[in-house]
Amino acid sequence: MRRMIATLTGATAAALIAPALVAAPANAQAAPAAPAAQIAQTDPVSALKSQFRTHRGVKLAENSKIIGEGKNNRAIFSRRNGVLEFGKQGVVASDLTEKFTLPGAEKELKNLFGPSRTLMVKGVSYISGGFYGDALPEGKEWLRVKGGAVVAGNPAQQIVNPLEPATLKAALAHTTAKRPGGTWDGTRTVVHSGTITLGELYKVSPTVRALLGAKPSAKSATLPVSWKLYLGPDQLVRRAVSSWTQSLRGLTSLDMTYLNDSRYSGWGVKSAIKAPSAAQVADFDELDLGDEQSEDPYTQVFKD
Template structure:
């Protein structure tokens, strides 16, 4: 699977205003209607994402990825983001290699600007940000979320197939109900722009039937407060490992005021301006599991 774009690999939010919850429709028994009620320009939601990639072979290893920041909405959904990311490697690996360095990514109008991470040391003098090109900007955890409850079509499809519901405790100051179920990789690729970005290409005939299990915590206002998703993929033949991808994302501060802007043009470099040597950082996240 290809790495995804830097839109999901970035970093901390500049000062955020006190959250102002945008009122959901009066009869918002429908989570999809409640979600669409939040799609207003200049408002957003805070997220905290924890991703874990676990190799189950004879020498099990785990890579942890963390993302924190804000997603900003427009009339049709998420239009901008300001996110920080960091990684934790197995203790036996020692100091994290450069591609795992913390990074911040601001995404505005479909363009991502990354600070830190893989190419931080290759920026020209006076430049602080690298403008996105394809998916080459930053090291990302392959366990980032495939199941995105902020997409109305994905949320609708998931809830239509939910197999259970139970109390989920209190999150973000509201009591929650947990709905759970599963979708296949093939279904998610067809329905979800996020899944298509993460996967990079259509799942193979072997991978498409893999089931992505999910648990969705909905608040009293029917808005997502947490989603946990996971799936297991065998890479035996390539290596002796089965890999488990686990993602746990929390959403809070619905209705936070947000005005994310691109960095100053004078501080931005493009990919062809980088001073890159002969060494390719490659994909150490995957190599950790290739024995």
């Protein structure tokens, strides 16, 4: 069990060379939007930076899928919902819940992939439930994990993070098509689409560097990541979709495809996310990890 838990704190994403429901808090209130005439002519990166105000943020609703394209062709589905809070340089805090669905998986694995809630504050993540719930000491509700760019345990998070100015700029520079994108967050959008390599994303994106855990190999760096960004008339992103496939043949005898669909709404929402009480927090070395576990849950799910 100790080996399995250690893997889930970050090594799973690195080993796979890959990136992984609650509403917004009841007291969250959307800030008045700037007049359309004032912001319609700005570019997406400038529009994003204008949202970087203390105790303001955006709501996130995200669906992810990991598909093991091997003999069993299984899939893991996950949903994340909550609020991302900005500071002057970008996202500084978040409050997200996550729920997994494992069609056809054994009951034991379903328990391992239980619902969880993660608070990220000042670069530290606090995780309640999920993989870690049963291992926490009595009276403790949260596991503290350093490093807040990625929620531990899910390698199918949004690999093209449109809340990072450099990532947004790099992706849009690879736009190959534009068309009407439908209505999202109550506003009509234009969808920009294209591809960017994993290596290019690694250079500009803190999220990707955290997801991968190490610089991609020369072969992996050339992998194409397909993306779509839906921009409103204010140039803010309302939806981001990405997908890419990594061959793991020789390790698990399959290919892994990662699909992510993130929806952003309520730009300017008020938020004041705080870390949990210290009395309810445990560190990794306090966990009751039980017996050794030779395989991480992702390998078990997709095992031929």
